[in-house]
Amino acid sequence: MKHVTIKDVAKYLNVSVSTVSRAFNDKYDIRKETKELILKTAEEMGYHPNPIAKKLSQNRSLNIGVVVPEFINEYYSEVIIALQESLVSKGYQVLVMQSDENEKQELKNVKTLIYDMVDGLLIAPTIGHENISYYLKRINDGYPIVFLNRVDESIPASKVIFNNIKWSFFATEHLIRQKYEKIYHLSGYRDLCVSKERIEGFKKAMNKHKISKENYKIIEAGLLAKEGKEVIEDLIFHHDIPDAIFCVNDMVAFGAIKKLKDNGYRVPEDVAIIGFTETRMAELVTPQLSSVKQPTYEMAKAAGELLLKKINNNEIPDETIIMNGELNIRKSSVKGNLTELL
Amino acid sequence: MKHVTIKDVAKYLNVSVSTVSRAFNDKYDIRKETKELILKTAEEMGYHPNPIAKKLSQNRSLNIGVVVPEFINEYYSEVIIALQESLVSKGYQVLVMQSDENEKQELKNVKTLIYDMVDGLLIAPTIGHENISYYLKRINDGYPIVFLNRVDESIPASKVIFNNIKWSFFATEHLIRQKYEKIYHLSGYRDLCVSKERIEGFKKAMNKHKISKENYKIIEAGLLAKEGKEVIEDLIFHHDIPDAIFCVNDMVAFGAIKKLKDNGYRVPEDVAIIGFTETRMAELVTPQLSSVKQPTYEMAKAAGELLLKKINNNEIPDETIIMNGELNIRKSSVKGNLTELL
DNA sequence: TTGTAAGCGTTATCAC
């Protein structure tokens, strides 16, 4: 497995290594014929520039670190795919680490990647504020970091986020317009900024439509199906079943639907349900789940491009991109005839 | 962002760079106090060995390439998580590329990774045989490659695979034992080895129980929910609805169930369904989906370990690990009382 | 136990 090196090619062609190097890097002057001969010969000899040597001599790793809370759900899988596609084509390698929704693990991941000399970092933080201040410090040191999702709009850094407040407002308002009178929100972990924002959107809709406090409730569930189930179990136990539920995400909605159906409640006739961050399964469950679709792919791609800009010029000012989604109404949230509504 | 180098530490402490290097690499003799002083000072100075320089001088990248067909489904997400966990702790970085079930893309990914000098490759191939012969050639050249899933048992290479024939046999037999008389198999792409094996297991069960050819059918669907739906649409159109269906995976099963229910068929009363490669959603749909659970995490971990063994000693003989699963019977495949059966 | 210096495979700064 001996690799052919630039020296081998140079010696074989009786040229200097610099000439061979130049042939492989367009930026220098070199006679056209020389270049072509070198490239042809190199190809025949099976020469490929050693990326590690290149990295060392150019003092950059051409690696991008990506830290996500998880990627067992579709959302971050899609994020990673989008990032790979846009970054690999630009010569970068993408190193992905997941934090398992654990603050300590996340910091460890980030440090590992920084020690590994990634040229920049894309972070979708989990719960907790301490890490954020560490990241901001690194950004101040000149480390290119872009946040994706999961950060507050107020945070002074480049980021691509979703307009959670707005779309959670729309999702909630959709329920209100259906004349459901008692509406609950199964929220995500309170410390998570996207949860907070979705709660805020929910409250906004309640206020706008002057729903009295007895007729809505915000219950912390989490992000997993299991947690949706548990809340519903509790509600059933207390005979406290609302007319409609807005869930922080589809997984919680799936769990809720399951538990409701198991206990004889019909969805949407007895309880209407709407999710968030649409998954492919939304269309496959019965009834089909209404949800808010996020432009996941576009968000990730934008974040990748923002990061590359930052890597190439750290002086550019912070940029915040806030994206919008789409409310996809399906059977789970509509009492009457769905087609009439659409 | 100037990095502290080994030279800085050496100069500061009036020792040679080799001594500092030795302090960071246990394998050499070095006085305990010297080592401790160096490590302490290095820490204070914020020194971290530059991994790129290390890679160059040791002529290895400490990178492992992983090529999967996709990771939008849970299966390969879990594979990647398992690999990361076991490989990162051993000092390796994991570079993941997905082929999108496209043979050409897969070969491109593999070549990219080889040019990027990964120390070894883990491949879960997509459809098509041409690539396989290329991979076998590389293995013969001495490149450490381990296959995961998606390869035939007969292939002369190290691999970790699932006993598809056996578990597809069990899944099918479970349907037969329920006295379903007309049983169809919605298979994956015919060219995909796991599909072939699952078909084989299905046939085996049919033969064993002497089901006549009029009473079973194998229909190529694919791996996506959409494809499951399409087949069912077709069957409904031709008034050709069986009593039970064994689907190549859960996604196809979800699609099938959805389409059946939309057309007034009850599952399992009218048509029983069983999936394969259990997903988390299996427990959340109505009715809950019976499926075959694979030890995904363990398979991936075993593959990672096999690869490391190969990287450290290319002379070891090929090893094939065949893993077994678990048949999880749920409501979707059982006509009577589920608890009686369990 | 520690130091010296060659080497890993490139790029980049000079000369020519």
Add this chain to the structure above:
DNA sequence: GTGATAACGCTTACAA
């Protein structure tokens, strides 16, 4: 346009 050569930051014989 091309060639020599230092430099990137580390490891590792070999010498001391």
